[in-house]
Amino acid sequence: MRASIRLLSVAALAAGLVVAATPGRADPARDAILADLAAQAKAADPGFTGFSAARGETLFSTRHTGGKPQTPSCTTCHTKDPRALGKTRVGKVIQPMAISANPSRFTDAHKVAKWFRRNCRSVLGRVCTAREKGDYITFMMSR
């Protein structure tokens, strides 16, 4: 009895570790989008070695200038917590950006392209680079 309890707790601990290590669920469509962005990033900069969740977090939380004054940061609408519900400027609810809270994020290439185009222009006043997009998605996969 005691042995089986110990076994159970070891199993639970292992399961917990696996969940902690992979907060975002893998998705073939999202992997394909990331692979495409990685190829573009590599083409733009031969020194590119991979996406970074830390750089993505900085992009997400920085207050930018250059964009439209109503939207200085991603967090203006998405809030500081990517797992939380966001809100558009007119009050419509935005589903969370973090993959752990919203597994369907970044799985539709057309939608991903549309929203990066719009929101990078609104927030940064320019389109985002492939590296920035990949960093952003990687950050959201880590949350």
Add this chain to the structure above:
Amino acid sequence: MRALPPLLVALLVVLAIAAPAASAATPQILSDRVANDECGACHIPFPPNFLPKNSWKRIMANLDNHFGGDASLDPKTRDHIAAFYARYGAVSGDNVLRVTETRWWRRIHGYEIPARVWTQVGSKANCLACHVVSRRGAENE
């Protein structure tokens, strides 16, 4: 139509604000699914008769600077939505771009809603803060 007593309107507004946050799903209020879902991604999908055809034409020609945001679409989707509003837009009306600047909107909302209500709901375009939207239209309170 007889106007509702101000107190009753205030009560309805208070009740609406006290109600739980609206669902994140886009309400289906336009017959055109593309227009409904694209416009409804950020705000309620505005019925075409809210503005005259010419206003819709100007809005649809300037989506990359859409009231302080970038709402650009791929050309095919934009043309589809522009055609919907060109067909069903009001035949006459005020030559303005914001629904909240039309005389009809201001007549309904202008005189008895306290300023703090607008502060509380964040934006005059946050229709759903007070209005219940059904499949039949945006005006069923």
